[in-house]
Amino acid sequence: MISVMIVEDDPMVMEINSKFLKRVEGFTLYKAVSNLDDAKKFISIKKPDLILLDVYLPKENGMDFLKWIRGKEIDIDVILITADKSIERIQEAFRYGVVDYLIKPFSFERFKEALIQFKGRYQKFKKSDVDVIEQKELDKLIASSNVSQNEDDFAKGLNKYTYRTIWDEIEKRNYEDFTAEELAEKLGIARVTVRRYLEYMEKENKIDKLVEYGKVGRPQHKYHKI
Template sequence: MIKVLIVEDDPMVAEFNKRYLREMKGFSFAGIVHNVRDAKDFLAREQVNLILLDVYMPGANGLELLHFIREQKIAVDVILITAAADTEKVQTALRLGAVDYLVKPFEFERFNQALNQYKDKYVMFEKKQVLNQEDLDSRILPSEQRQSGGLIEALPKGLTSSTLQIILNVIKSKEGSLFSTDDIAESTYISRVSVRKYLKYLTQLGVLEESLTYGIGRPVYYYILKKDNLTKVSIYL
């Protein structure tokens, strides 16, 4: 299990992040602290794998804690969470090794994406002593763009490979049965609007077959997986 510490001065935001975290498989909640001083004390007592770190807090800010972590060579990863995303602070965070940067307010979908991307890398590092080029290209280096045959294969704007993978995993679990947008949204905790975009894209690729059913109330689109065409989406994952 990946142990996660939440460092957030706003109790309500901290509680929401805690609830989000508890929806995630493979993660365990280690604790909440509300300032940098308490975070340092916590890290001195307990080992965690990941910190969800707010930038703007009374006294020392999150970037100062990130500096401290790197100076002390503490083996922990950090996802920054902040209401502001000015270029200088983002660059500083990335240079200090932040693995992701979430801008408030964010939905569970983006939170889910950030933590699942982190989990994929964490699990791979735990299992492998030596990485090859394929490992780096598929799991470590940015996955929104892949090179295939000299051409860059990119997802449409607004879609990410990690969320696509989550949705595909649920679709595969349907084992060839019909499903709707609501079915996928309920299983993934991703908004219906976002799920609809991914299902439409998979339909365009020929990975899904779409049908419209009329009944009581609004018409409902249903989908079924065309397993033979899954290779058409593999370059994006």
């Protein structure tokens, strides 16, 4: 489980974010705090994997906390949650290494997307039994993060959440062969829909398609992750 700390001064927003977090598989709330002193105290007791950090706190600024974390070289990832839409703030946040930036108010779907993307990368690095990664594998991780693009920028007729659902299932199968029918049955998605996403992933060079010819009937298409 990925351990998460929420830093938020508004009790209602803290409760909403906590409930959102419980709805996303693979995450657990370590501590929810309303000020930076408590955040620093609980980090010293047990370091979480991820912090959902508000910027505007009473007489405090979440960016100062982010800079403190980086200055202390503490290995914690941060998603910034704020009503600040300024380009200057967004640029500053990414320069200090946030993994995502959520602008209030946001939907549960956008919140979930941010966590799922983080989980995919986190688990990939956590499970790795080597100290280095090749460019091809790194490009896959970067490509997965780019699934967060707007619908208008995504492939016409495809949905980023459906894409992520199908890709997560493919990841679970490692490099084993599978069919569109198997994925459709497992995920409860129409076979024709699954095939469209698999065709798109094939164009991205994320999967290969194999054609098996049987004695009777049409040839069967099988896929596996590259």
